[in-house]
Amino acid sequence: MSILGALFIAACVYLVLFSLYNGIGPMPTSQSVKKALLSKLIDLKSPIIELGTGWGTLTVLLAKKFPGKQIIAYENSWIPYFFSKIRLLKYTQVTLLYKDFWEEDLSNSGTIICYLYPKAMERLKIKFEKELSPSTLVVTHTFAIPGWRPTETLQADDLYRTPIYHYRVN
Numbered sequence: 215m216s217i218l219g220a221l222f223i224a225a226c227v228y229l230v231l232f233s234l235y236n237g238i239g240p241m242p243t244s245q246s247v248k249k250a251l252l253s254k255l256i257d258l259k260s261p262i263i264e265l266g267t268g269w270g271t272l273t274v275l276l277a278k279k280f281p282g283k284q285i286i287a288y289e290n291s292w293i294p295y296f297f298s299k300i301r302l303l304k305y306t307q308v309t310l311l312y313k314d315f316w317e318e319d320l321s322n323s324g325t326i327i328c329y330l331y332p333k334a335m336e337r338l339k340i341k342f343e344k345e346l347s348p349s350t351l352v353v354t355h356t357f358a359i360p361g362w363r364p365t366e367t368l369q370a371d372d373l374y375r376t377p378i379y380h381y382r383v384n
């Protein structure tokens with residue numbers, strides 16, 4: 215087996231193991247969801263925090279749409295982090311952190327954007343209620359924050375009519 219083949223297998227095993235650790239693999243946001251999500255986001259408060267940037271596709275679009283805003287993106291899996299780092303090199307307002315956002319204080323967030331699985335949304339609800347101010351905008355898609363009522367719900371123009379939720383802390 216070649217070195218490249220061995221590296222590829224090691225990377226795949228790592229992604230599987232880290233996906234099990236995180237409860238989900240790095241899943242890119244679809245084009246139709248990104249389009250719908252960005253369509254209503256205007257004049258966001260800084261910093262814009264993306265929890266779990268994955269491959270960086272949404273972070274790049276946020277950086278392009280809000281060039282004057284500070285964006286902080288978290289990723290705790292090194293392979294997606296590496297690809298995101300390369301993609302985000304030219305966006306000086308983006309800080310990409312190789313960290314677990316569960317261990318971070320999010321109280322100074324202006325806007326939080328995330329695409330996480332249902333169990334993570336349950337955990338985030340508790341974290342958000344402890345740390346966020348009522349003025350913080352939280353935007354999620356696909357999975358809602360349990361027990362919270364969105365201030366607005368959009369639907370992407372895709373097969374699943376993917377919901378996009380806008381929240382303020384309850």
